Amino acid sequence: MPEEKNTTKTKDELGKLLSKDEQLVKIPSVGDLITGRVLSVSKNEVRLDIEGMTTGIVRSAELFNDLEEYKNMKEGDEAEATILELDNENGEMELSFRAAGEIKTWETLQKAVKEKKIVKGVVKEANKGGLVVKILSVDAFLPVSQLSGEHYPKVHGGDRGKILEKLKRLINQEISVKIMSISKQDENIIVSEKEAAYEMQNEVIAQFKLGEVVEGIITAITDFGAFVKIDKKIIGDEKKEEAVNPAEGLIHISEIAWQKIENLKHHLKEGQRIKAKIINVDGVKIFLSIKQLSINPWVEAKDKYSIGQTAIGEIVKVNPYGLIIKLDEDLQGLAHISQLSEKNAANLREIAKVGDKKEFIILSMDIENHRIGLSLKEDALAEAKQKEEEKETKKGKKKEAEKEAKEDEKKE
Template identity: 35%
Template sequence: MSETAADETSVVADENSEMEEKEGLPSGLPDEALAGSGALAKEGPMAELIGTAPKRPMLDDVVEGPVVAVGRARVFVDLHPFGTGIIYGREYLSARETLKNVNIGDTIAAKVVGEDNEEGYIELSLREARQALIWNEAEVAAQKKTAFELPVAEANKGGLIIEWNGLPGFLPASQLAPAHYPRVPDGDKDKIFAELKKLVGTRLEVVIITANPKEQKLIFSEKGTGSPERASLVEKYHVGDTVEGIVTGATEFGVFVKLEEGLEGLVHISEMDWALVENPKTRYKPGETVKVKVIEIKDDKVSLSIKTLVDDPWKASCTSPNSGTSRNSALVSNSAKCTPSPSPSSSRKTEG
């Protein structure tokens, strides 16, 4: 080898050695070790730093930040370190009732609906963020098979419309529990529709089986709603217990009473008063506190009574004080003496 070639080789070797030292690698490593140094770099502190660095918000992401300025029909949100978000235009108008109470320093969550606009701001939507959060809750509820007791809003020939947290959902007739499934011998759709309409206004215990925000699809099922959580709540109660609850709804067939968070019971119209009740809706209003008695627990459902908290007035008025005549015989011999005295609840106003 010539002296010139040897010198060139020596120079290249010295340069490689210097580069290795600068990169923190010992000189003289074999090529295999140097090739593996890239993998080490990917798993080192720098890789960890890159992995933990916040990612720039993308379209449809829900972000959170403090309000840094409130202008005319616009609100600015700090999205450090990526810049500033803005809620304005149609998005401001759709959420103005909420935004008019927002102050500088308040933290709000919003959905990214537009990346850097002409002014360099990230466009945000409060309304869509709220929807996104609700859909996220729906997806979690579907995974956990959380049971909800919800009122039926409408009916169509295919099933029932149910609203949950402001989102309209669908309960197909095929997903109804056996007790509510419309049994029509000839399968006439009009007759099925007529049976389904009878459920409008009633409250059904359902679970979410499909939650698809992209397709805006929320599907419910009434099958298999008995959850361990509900069963544990029901176990606390026994037939004969007298408890206080809050009326959550009234229908033509009775009133629903919340016994505790996550558990409601039904007071059927026949258990509201010893006297005739024509319309439960005129007797009790949502939010009203009532005292009830547990009369049946079946399939994790609690049946309640209000009238059994007072003595049966028929027994008192239909028994002869001298001979101990039974109620039935007294009714036959002297029906005028068998009119029940009104119970406390019957003093409430009734329709008409």
Template identity: 30%
Template sequence: MSEEISMNDMMNQIDSSMKKIHKGDVIKGRVISVSENEIVVNIGYITDGIIPKAEFEVKEEENLEDLVKAEDEIEVYVLKVNDGEGSVLLSQKKAKEIASWRELGKIFKTKEKIKVTVKDVVKGGVITFINGIRAFIPASHLSINYVKDLNEFKGKTLEVQMIEFNKSKGKVVLSRKVIEQKEEEIRKENLWESLEEGKKVKGVVRRLEKFGAFVDIGGVDGLVHNSQLSWGRVKHPSEVVSIGDEVEVFVLDFDKESGRISLALKDVKEDPWNNIEGKYKTGDVVEGVVVKLMDFGAFVELQKGIEGLVHISQICDENIAKPSDKLNKKDKVKVKILDVNGKEKRISLSIKEAMQKPKVDVSKFDDSKEDDMKLGDLFGDKLKDLF
């Protein structure tokens, strides 16, 4: 009787020392042996566990013996407590999948950035895998810019963030766009902090409008008004720049709150009005081109960036209703400089005075001696040229 009790006690002790396992458990074990088709694992249970090759993450051309060795510790999933032959049926694949989903859940909660490689292109996006779990990147989340051809991403490694996670539906959605947006925000903030009036910066022409060109100076667009594209007169920005041009511009003014930045392509140091009084003097007769006709007069370009006004009264000796009665745009004309004001950037011109011939002053001759006045007294040596 005592032997029977002691035997029962011993069996109870053995039983209590063994793990209690159930279907669906994920447990750790130690590899006992590896063969071509299965792995035997000690899981601390009354019987050993068996992992068939089909339940191990292995490629068809690979051998189990090359991947697992005796004494290796391995995590497994319990498929069946009794496989019908007294062994516990295990799956390394399933255990790894559960661990992967658990890891993905953590990544989703912490919004951690991860790197993935695009494996395939499908309708509406691309496919990748994270630790064996299939994930989808919609086309709209591949970039902050429009993506014309999804195939250009195939095989590329991208840094992404998980934007949707649903384990029960096996759904994982990733985005590269959200990362680029955050990076763009940082770049913009750094740009605004670095802006200074008069600072020279590099940029790319992104858009042309009739009033000016928009230039991207690092994630933020600034406007170069037509008047700031060149020292000469500009009707349309396409006369000076094209979309895609890399340019260097000067910061004129900026307002972070309104997101407005005013730029200049022309260099303020090269202002042709600098020292203008030294280039053009009152009384000089120079040649220019009519560039604009107004009701009150005509603007004549003397050189690039320098224009003067010919008032309607200074166009000709006749009384005309409007400048276009005598002038056309692009006419080349000679003008006399009446006044130069470099401070206010104004030059007054006259066409009629530039055309006038010198007059002979006859006031010095006394009318009482008119009868005695000879041609030689009036014209002097000029008559000699006729003989």
């Protein structure tokens, strides 16, 4: 009888142990994420040892090369996979890296948003609104407004067809972006290259100082100026060239030359190498000037010209309000329509045309605002003096009236 009691006791203990083990061991199900050790890797399949229980297989359609851990897998590595079938036709567990990889991808991207990290992606498509960028295995949208200065389609006149052409040139290029918004549920990601560039540019901008001379290539010409890819600095009086990490600068149209420019493309062209001076650094924006590398001709103008003097000038433009006259290489003046003829001309081209050279009288000079007033009328100077005298007389009468009004107030 004691023997029977011992046997019963042993069975009870074994039952308890088995019950405890069942609680510890989770029976895998289809759709679960499971970890295994890599047994073999080939081009078309990967085999995993699943905790000594069984062998799992990942076939070609379910392989996933968008994450580094799956792309460079080798024997002995641990890997996570999603269960597709518990028991396939060969008695193996059918697995997928793709499903597991996509889960990991979204987790990686959400972590990048949380940590405000810059991520890399490859441009897949271009449309008028922006670019489709593949980040790991997920498509994200990059609006045109969020492109960096380097890639923003700077098109003269804003032609949409040409803008799309420039965007298409970016297809297959790798770019750095920051994730601005993410929704796994809607499978929607919006990214910004501009924000990523802003962050990276802070280090690049630190290379430059106000007043330095730089060299670079013109990358785009717009209505308001020219963009330059800066790649060199000119150091010291010896004008030694020093390579720098490329940065973008802008030359405003007013900083191209001392004279007024009507059409930038007559002065600069894309691909042209130029030198310019840094005149402002605002955040990550570098503003350049070509004209400030030369002597300001307006400083010398007051010694070269004077009111009442006659000067030969070439007509460079005919406007409805008058003529733009080139006095020398860097100085231009305006002959207003009222100063071109004793009679009112119905058509300015009856008086002069572009390329004509004529003798003008200098009526006025405003060196500070870069203006010279010219006239073709013989009595122009006398008229100008008379108008000035009339203006001064009116000012004097006004002051006298104000003075008398104040005195009357005191008497009251």
